[in-house]
Amino acid sequence: MAPNGRRLQDRIIDLILARGLAPGAPMPAEPRLVDELGASRNSVREALRALHTLGIIEIRHGHGTFVGQAPLTAFTPGLLYSTRQSVRSGASALRDMLEIRRTLEASLIEQVVERADEDFLAELDAAASAIDAGELSAADQHFHEVLYRRVPNRLAVELIELFWTVYHQVESDLEPPGDDPGEIGRAHRVIADAVRAGDAVRAREALVRHFGDIEQRVARLDARA
Template structure:
């Protein structure tokens, strides 16, 4: 039964691709899908709901069903659940996520340095200043979004955002607590200064140092006390 449901979801996806429907464009009506796919109305509804959770379709009650943008963030609830479950045992999923995020950001930072301009550095300066007195978590997220914006790589930015969101949602469950605000701000300031100087080596070093505390805290999870 589940396999039949997956096949129907694939057929709906094929229909979207074959017709060249772009995000935001309407799908055929539920009745039209029933006729075209030769399946029951309930099966169509269940498949559309499943595709909606992945962001592939956008169900707007009272208006119809539209093609979704399928953002990577659609995987956040499942990944967050898996991460929190793992934290009750060995925190292996969280460690894997932090490692992937570190490798991804470290591999891209040199391109950021190469493409950075005065406007970008100015924005990063303002965000570090905001960290010192404002909402640290929210500003931290904006900092990383801004830092990697010169890449013009939407998938990379979504992945970084996904890993960031999951980590910070479970951060309060880490023990012991993380570094103080001043230390966090200092780490981000070092990244900005390296970007300002156009020094990719220093930028990689500063970004790597930013991950040290996170990795150490995660590594301590599950260790015998």
């Protein structure tokens, strides 16, 4: 977008923040925004559409324009594009994304252990067992969603979910998992058992080992490029 358009987006964001408009609150009507911002109607509409794409503005046709939640999923198209482009010539973006995810998950596991109660542990056990019985990739994702569900850092949890979304889109470019599918189930079971035992160190070590298989698959993709 042109610099003027970018500045107009920033001014709309400043307006939202200055007025303390919470997610879900109605935005000023378009004619009022045109007057207050001193911009043309087309420029304001273009800026609102761009902010809608980012989730900062929610356009409800027939109802008006509202302040959005700005979820991290709004960044999915850009991250997916850069990752898929990387896979064509190697796996640098995918490798970097996995490194960030591994670091993030390992740093949060202590909070998981601290907040574990019997209800949570029962759900985690069920998620670990489902890996052997269900569709591997979906069951693996579900286990990690359950694992971090009670972590209060919502930004970190959204990042983990974002990485999963992108990974599923490029997984077909990787070699299949190792020859022993049961090993993936056992790896998750070790994590669940460590959490149940209240052993954050063992849980972290098991989690890092769990990333070994996929990181090796990414490394082989990189080597073929």
